[in-house]
Amino acid sequence: MALVSVMAPFLVRCQMTENLNIANKKYREETMKKKGGVLYGVGVGPGDPELLTLKAARVLNMVDMVFAAASTKNAYSLALSIAKPHIPDAIPVRMLYFPMTSNQDEKEAAWKEHAETIIKHLEQGFKVAFNALGDVMTYSTFGYILKNVQELGSRFPIISIPGITSYQAAAASVNIPLVEGEESLVLTSGAGGGDRLREFVAKPECVVFLKAYRNVEDIVLAIEEAGVYQESIGISNCGQKDEKIFRDINELGDRRPCYWTLIVARQKKSNERKKS
Ligand SMILES: C[S@@+](CC[C@H](N)C(=O)[O-])C[C@H]1O[C@@H](n2cnc3c(N)ncnc32)[C@H](O)[C@@H]1O
Numbered sequence: 001m002a003l004v005s006v007m008a009p010f011l012v013r014c015q016m017t018e019n020l021n022i023a024n025k026k027y028r029e030e031t032m033k034k035k036g037g038v039l040y041g042v043g044v045g046p047g048d049p050e051l052l053t054l055k056a057a058r059v060l061n062m063v064d065m066v067f068a069a070a071s072t073k074n075a076y077s078l079a080l081s082i083a084k085p086h087i088p089d090a091i092p093v094r095m096l097y098f099p100m101t102s103n104q105d106e107k108e109a110a111w112k113e114h115a116e117t118i119i120k121h122l123e124q125g126f127k128v129a130f131n132a133l134g135d136v137m138t139y140s141t142f143g144y145i146l147k148n149v150q151e152l153g154s155r156f157p158i159i160s161i162p163g164i165t166s167y168q169a170a171a172a173s174v175n176i177p178l179v180e181g182e183e184s185l186v187l188t189s190g191a192g193g194g195d196r197l198r199e200f201v202a203k204p205e206c207v208v209f210l211k212a213y214r215n216v217e218d219i220v221l222a223i224e225e226a227g228v229y230q231e232s233i234g235i236s237n238c239g240q241k242d243e244k245i246f247r248d249i250n251e252l253g254d255r256r257p258c259y260w261t262l263i264v265a266r267q268k269k270s271n272e273r274k275k276s
Contacts, residue, residue, distance in 0.1 A: 043163020
């Protein structure tokens with residue numbers, strides 16, 4: 001009984017502090033809601049401006065500002081050039097420069113700096129869009145922006161709008177289904193060559209290599225070694241005016257293709273396999 005009466009003022013104080021924290025949090029959230037800051041990650045598809053979703057086009061038409069990622073090497077943003085027809089002239093566009101480097105510290109510093117810039121705009125009550133090529137959740141710079149914005153403690157809403165990926169558009173452009181029935185698809189980076197495919201003992205029916213440029217020779221070799229991928233094609237600049245289709249992927253191995261190159265390698269369709 002005595003202990004309870006000694007503790008009572010302390011417990012009351014704790015409860016009051018807790019209530020105050022809840023009230024503060026609610027107030028902050030209410031203020032933010034009123035301010036209206038929202039970050040939209042907008043997937044703009046792989047190249048053809050008609051391959052933007054209706055939702056992406058609507059958001060680009062109503063935000064207060066658009067951020068576009070560009071390399072520090074040049075001021076060009078492919079994602080922005082794709083989205084441009086959908087962005088009204090009155091909406092300001094700001095480039096965010098990302099270093100094309102393997103130095104992790106440099107990359108992380110840029111992600112954090114840009115996340116801070118975005119948060120500053122959200123705090124001013126702006127609705128902002130960050131444009132990303134293809135889909136925002138597939139090997140996308142937006143993934144790093146998203147993580148950094150969250151880690152910096154921003155409580156503004158983040159809405160990710162999926163986009164058509166480069167490999168979906170590539171498969172459609174050559175009329176090759178990626179997977180059917182019970183088949184499996186492996187999507188992997190080809191930046192390090194073909195080892196990711198070599199690691200699979202049971203080969204998936206379809207394997208897609210993005211970033212098939214620097215080490216494309218080794219990717220082509222790994223596909224050949226697997227001995228099962230009868231339908232393999234390479235595509236550079238899919239959906240853009242300089243699109244190039246390589247029906248013989250050995251042609252890719254002979255020359256180093258541009259960064260915007262991918263390979264889709266498919267086994268014969270299962271019904272064809274059964275017949276043969
Ligand atoms: C960082 S990843 C971006 C992937 C993108 N978020 C997506 O959903 O397709 C870059 C790689 O995607 C592929 N890529 C993106 N757009 C492409 C296009 N229009 N044509 C061919 N490959 C493309 C290339 O393999 C390139 O190296």
